[in-house]
Amino acid sequence: MAVRPEIAVWEGVNASDPIINTATPPADGALLREAVAWPLIVSTTPYCGCAHLCYTDPARYNEEHPTHRYHDRYWGVPVAPGATHARLWLTRLMRHTSQYTSLQGPAGQLLNPRYRFLHQSSTTQGGDSHPNISGGPDGHTNHGHGTTGTAWDLNVVFYFWPAAKVSVPNVIYDEDIDPTGDVINDSPSDGMPRQLELEPLKRSKIEPFKTLWVSAVTAWVSRQDDDMGA
């Protein structure tokens, strides 16, 4: 029978409540099942996804700055046992312009708001042809800077914030939070939006990531092993 990772539901759980108070417990299956379950739950419940603010330059609150907006970020995440795939929440924050058909790029050029997202993994699980590429929520492929394809149109939220270190009063920022792709395809023939494969292990590991063009990022385990014993 398959041994699946457990996901905790911590609501109402108290660490000091015993499983049983009886001095001489019988060999009850339910009792043993619970005794076996708790270490597994603690071990395989995915670690919380830490959300990072990751501006290149704190003076650049948005991504308009021509030097800094392309900046990549290398980072790592501890991953609990039993995880097979991960996704990321990406927050992008840009200053709104009155001519909002696209964002204003350097030297007056229109800048289609695309981004590149790469995943660098020490695993060799799947994806040999494009092991380190994952796409974004709009489905366009991402091979690097300036790719062709559909721009990632931000959902215009119209957060109305006052100017902060910006000379223009009452600057409006557009923000969107989107996940990376949800398709599971560990051996794509081409770059595509997909979940990021993780090497399924029975121990924790540190998974390296690389992202580009995001204002904040969170990695989270999106799928767990169907059978850790397989």
Next chain:
Amino acid sequence: MTVTVNADLNLIEPADLMLAPMAQQPLLASLQNLNFLYVDHRPALASLIPMTARYVIAAKAYIFGVIPSADGIKYAFEHRFWVPVEFDMEIKIETNTGTNPASGWATIYTDDHTLAANVLTTVTITDEVIAANVTMIRVTYTQDEESYIPHHILMYPDADNPAADTGSDYPSGFVPFDDGMLATGEHAPIHTELVDRCKTSALALYRDRRQMVFSMLTESSANDPGVSSANDAANKLPFSSPYATLRVVMPGAPNTTTIDLRCLASVSAGATSDLVKIQQMGHPKAQAVTLNATGLLVSDTLTVYPMKDGLTRFVDLRISVKSTTGNTTCIHSLVGWPRLVGA
């Protein structure tokens, strides 16, 4: 099928009424998993991406609050860099048990590391014991000739923390498993405590190894102009929020979850009270907390209400800042850890 008629009355001994005794397994394997957990449960106590200009040429110091294990365990640090020219970087790690970053630092690690050109260099520093009463960590990168990008600071329990019999319970509440009786004793009793230990020790460990769920990190120097809110005539709202919304993922988090906050912020001059705000977004019961920018490490809590279930359970948080007239407010670090399991 045969209808059997006994020649005599069958006598059933009382002992025959006993159910099968509880065996070593699977309890033994589960208890051994506790000892494994003590080594392998390694969520990030700190995970911070410095908000620093690209290719800096200067020493950089970063200070952030921590809530380390009560057991005084070893931690590992990972530092990620990208440099265009190979050079040696001095990395120093210091701890502080107070709230004033101006004093009280104790160096636990200093060494030079060669950073290769145009590739990612991950410097992993292991076996650094962090006492339970440590409140702040300072990481300093010293280099003044070549440019570099500090990408990430990651801190997590070291793999070299073997559970051992200390003669008493661990401060965290974890009790390691000694298999002397259960594994080797003939007909050793299966005590209730062994069953309960599978839960209580596992959850004591889970509560003790705090998991950072959001982070904002800038240089620790006062009046860093980058992360600031300058009051100006255009300000029509009390707080500026130039920072992106943080989506925190917390699998299994209770419907009402408390996040412990640690903030280090300062002002160029003027009042210091209630200048930093963190709030949940997108929930009808969302709350906010304001923090002081005194230049000292400030502690507080924020109550949040996670949404969705399972692996996708999340909370959206936003950090904002305000300034008094003519002054500048700087957030140097703002981090948080949830309380996921009740005591």
